[in-house]
Amino acid sequence: MTQRLFYPSFLSELRVPTRLLVVDDVPQNRTLLERMLSAEGYTVASAPDGEIALRMVEAEAPDLIVSDIDMPKLNGIEFCRRVKENPATRLVPFILITGLADRANRIAGIEAGADDFLGKPFDSQELKARVRSLLRLKRYTDELDSAESVILSLALTIEARDPYTRGHCQRLAAYSLLIGERIGASDEQLSALHRGGYLHDVGKIGVPDAILFKPSALTHDEYELLKRHTVIGDRLCGDLRALSLVRPIVRSHHERLDGSGYPDGLKADAVPLLAQIIAIVDEYDAITTSRPYRQALPPERAFDELAKDVRNGLLNPDLVDIFASLGPETLFQTAAEADRLAASMASA
Numbered sequence: 001m002t003q004r005l006f007y008p009s010f011l012s013e014l015r016v017p018t019r020l021l022v023v024d025d026v027p028q029n030r031t032l033l034e035r036m037l038s039a040e041g042y043t044v045a046s047a048p049d050g051e052i053a054l055r056m057v058e059a060e061a062p063d064l065i066v067s068d069i070d071m072p073k074l075n076g077i078e079f080c081r082r083v084k085e086n087p088a089t090r091l092v093p094f095i096l097i098t099g100l101a102d103r104a105n106r107i108a109g110i111e112a113g114a115d116d117f118l119g120k121p122f123d124s125q126e127l128k129a130r131v132r133s134l135l136r137l138k139r140y141t142d143e144l145d146s147a148e149s150v151i152l153s154l155a156l157t158i159e160a161r162d163p164y165t166r167g168h169c170q171r172l173a174a175y176s177l178l179i180g181e182r183i184g185a186s187d188e189q190l191s192a193l194h195r196g197g198y199l200h201d202v203g204k205i206g207v208p209d210a211i212l213f214k215p216s217a218l219t220h221d222e223y224e225l226l227k228r229h230t231v232i233g234d235r236l237c238g239d240l241r242a243l244s245l246v247r248p249i250v251r252s253h254h255e256r257l258d259g260s261g262y263p264d265g266l267k268a269d270a271v272p273l274l275a276q277i278i279a280i281v282d283e284y285d286a287i288t289t290s291r292p293y294r295q296a297l298p299p300e301r302a303f304d305e306l307a308k309d310v311r312n313g314l315l316n317p318d319l320v321d322i323f324a325s326l327g328p329e330t331l332f333q334t335a336a337e338a339d340r341l342a343a344s345m346a347s348a
């Protein structure tokens with residue numbers, strides 16, 4: 001009944017059936033699981049071992065996987081680990097079938113990322129209840145994912161409003177990843193930098209065009225309004241768990257180490273590291289691309305400016321050094337690649 005709230009009736013015919021994958025090397029178990037689950041209205045596919053199952057998952061991710069552990073070729077734990085390691089499939093709920101007393105396998109399963117366990121022999125009520133609750137969770141995370149893509153398209157819409165900033169998001173994402181890799185950032189931090197490149201200015205959606213594109217200098221009040229894009233963007237990213245590491249970038253990419261930035265006037269280490277990286281590449285990109293009021297300047301000139309900001313205590317010297325050490329050739333190629341990506345996204 002609650003499901004109806006999420007899917008208005010006129011959409012119900014459009015809903016794709018829920019697809020489950022059952023993996024077990026014992027044919028009788030496979031058939032039993034298939035029968036129990038198709039009786040619930042799910043579309044059920046099956047595989048006799050982890051290797052075949054993994055290929056099926058990679059070809060088309062199911063909505064949920066139920067897998068045995070002891071299987072030839074690729075066992076259930078390893079299969080689970082591979083599914084959970086792949087960013088494209090890591091959110092697919094995974095139920096591992098273990099003996100109830102099988103503590104070692106349960107621990108290995110938890111480490112591999114399994115979402116739930118099912119004891120043998122199967123209790124059909126228990127199986128149905130677990131599948132239902134994991135699918136409910138999956139629907140929720142799917143909605144979060146689509147909420148994230150709404151924010152991303154907002155960010156690209158803002159970029160598209162200003163022809164001079166074409167490719168800015170893609171270049172920022174690419175430059176900041178290069179710095180992140182050099183400083184040994186974690187996978188989560190790298191993914192936050194990538195998203196941050198796209199989303200840092202998403203809050204400009206709340207700033208009037210008359211201010212964003214004003215050809216002359218902004219008045220004090222107009223500038224105060226423009227500054228609010230950081231806070232608006234932070235609020236837009238809201239409680240999306242996927243964006244928790246991105247929010248500090250969105251909020252703090254105009255902070256400067258001497259406390260002269262906005263919106264919070266943070267100082268030194270209080271400025272989040274990832275926001276410091278985006279601040280540097282944001283300034284570099286602004287200088288090396290054409291704007292209505294001036295031509296693009298070469299990378300050397302941009303690095304002169306960044307060095308000046310380092311001397312004045314605004315930017316992090318180590319991060320600027322690392323960025324400069326990438327060399328003009330790498331930066332040029334990175335920008336060209338990002339521009340190609342921007343052009344293909346714009347025509348998509």
Ligand SMILES: [Fe+2]
Binds near residue numbers: 201
């Ligand atoms: Fe900004």
Ligand SMILES: [Fe+2]
Binds near residue numbers: 168200201282
């Ligand atoms: Fe920017």
